[in-house]
Amino acid sequence: MVFKQTKVTTPLTTAQKYQRIWQTVLQIPKGNVASYGQIADLAGLPGRARLVGKALGQAPAELAIPWYRVIRSDRQLAFPAGSPNAISQHQLLLAEGVLVVNNRVKKSYYWQPDLAEIMYQLQF
DNA sequence: TAATTGACCCTTT
DNA sequence: CAAAGGGCCAATT
Numbered sequence A: 001m002v003f004k005q006t007k008v009t010t011p012l013t014t015a016q017k018y019q020r021i022w023q024t025v026l027q028i029p030k031g032n033v034a035s036y037g038q039i040a041d042l043a044g045l046p047g048r049a050r051l052v053g054k055a056l057g058q059a060p061a062e063l064a065i066p067w068y069r070v071i072r073s074d075r076q077l078a079f080p081a082g083s084p085n086a087i088s089q090h091q092l093l094l095a096e097g098v099l100v101v102n103n104r105v106k107k108s109y110y111w112q113p114d115l116a117e118i119m120y121q122l123q124f
Numbered sequence B: 001t002a003a004t005t006g007a008c009c010c011t012t013t
Numbered sequence C: 001c002a003a004a005g006g007g008c009c010a011a012t013t
Helices: A014-025 A036-042 A049-058 A084-095 A115-121
Strands: none
Touching (some): A014 A036, A036 A049
8 A cells, every 4th residue: 555645744843842731831720730740741742751841941931831730750749859840830739739748749749731732732 | 063051851770 | 568570762972
C-alpha cells in the first residue's frame, strides 16, 4: 500500500511550542493540578516535560498563566520545600482548595481532562 | 562547537 | 517508598 503525503510538516519553533504549552496550562481547572509530562502530552509535545518548566518560567505575567497548577508527576511541587516559590505556590493552591502537605498533594487533585473537550479547546 | 544545566519523567532496582 | 539510570532538548556557558 502506498500512502500519499498530503501535508508537509515544518518543525515547531520554540515560540510555537511555548504557545501550545501556555494555552494548555490555561485549561487546567481551578482546584486541580497537572504534571509537567501531562501538559507536554496534551500540548502535542510528548516526552518534553522539561520544556514545560522552561516555558512556564518564560511566561509573560500578563497572560496570567496558572503556573502553580503544574506540579511533578510524583505529587510534589517542583520547587524545594520551604523555598519562596514553593511557599507562594502552596498559598495559591490552598486558595483554591488544593491541600499541600509536606510539599505534596493527594493524587485525587490531578486533572483528568475530557478528551472531546480538550480537543475542541486545543486546535493544534 | 562542545559541554552543562534544568520549575521533569518513566522504568527498574 | 527511595534512588539510580537513561531520555529529552532549548538555553546558556
